[in-house]
Amino acid sequence: MRILVINGPNLNMLGIREPDIYGKNTYADLCALIENYAKEKNAEIKIFQSNHEGSIVDEIQAAFGNFDGIVINPAAYTHTSVAILDALKSVAIPAVEIHISDVSKREDFRQISYAGMACEKSFIGLGFDGYLRGIDYLLNK
Numbered sequence: 001m002r003i004l005v006i007n008g009p010n011l012n013m014l015g016i017r018e019p020d021i022y023g024k025n026t027y028a029d030l031c032a033l034i035e036n037y038a039k040e041k042n043a044e045i046k047i048f049q050s051n052h053e054g055s056i057v058d059e060i061q062a063a064f065g066n067f068d069g070i071v072i073n074p075a076a077y078t079h080t081s082v083a084i085l086d087a088l089k090s091v092a093i094p095a096v097e098i099h100i101s102d103v104s105k106r107e108d109f110r111q112i113s114y115a116g117m118a119c120e121k122s123f124i125g126l127g128f129d130g131y132l133r134g135i136d137y138l139l140n141k
């Protein structure tokens with residue numbers, strides 16, 4: 001199985017950004033965790049990070065025919081981006097949504113998830129482990 005992991009804006013700042021919310025582990029730690037897990041599970045993984053909405057849309061479109069599942073943490077674009085929602089619907093690749101923090105217990109503006117509307121499952125507030133649970137979900141489908 002070929003899985004595309006997409007991380008939205010500021011997730012490359014993990015370890016530096018708001019450690020009380022996102023923890024002290026770095027983005028490199030997250031990538032290593034995901035890559036090692038994928039190897040263990042014999043899954044092919046590509047990890048993509050961008051701070052740009054259009055680049056994320058481009059990456060989702062390019063996944064068509066090339067990936068069997070998408071694990072996406074759209075970060076702030078979760079709560080604003082109809083374009084990412086439409087891209088996920090366009091390719092219709094099974095997708096799961098991840099949030100490191102428990103967005104349900106945070107600000108009102110974080111209570112809507114556009115991307116989540118195109119995802120089969122959401123793993124929220126589980127820290128980095130959410131990504132692994134998302135991969136498991138896609139592998140067990």
Ligand code: DQA
Nearest residue numbers: 073075076098099100101110
């Ligand atoms: C996040 C939650 C979003 O609300 C926030 O904008 C992020 C990270 C998370 O993983 O908890 O950048 O997606």
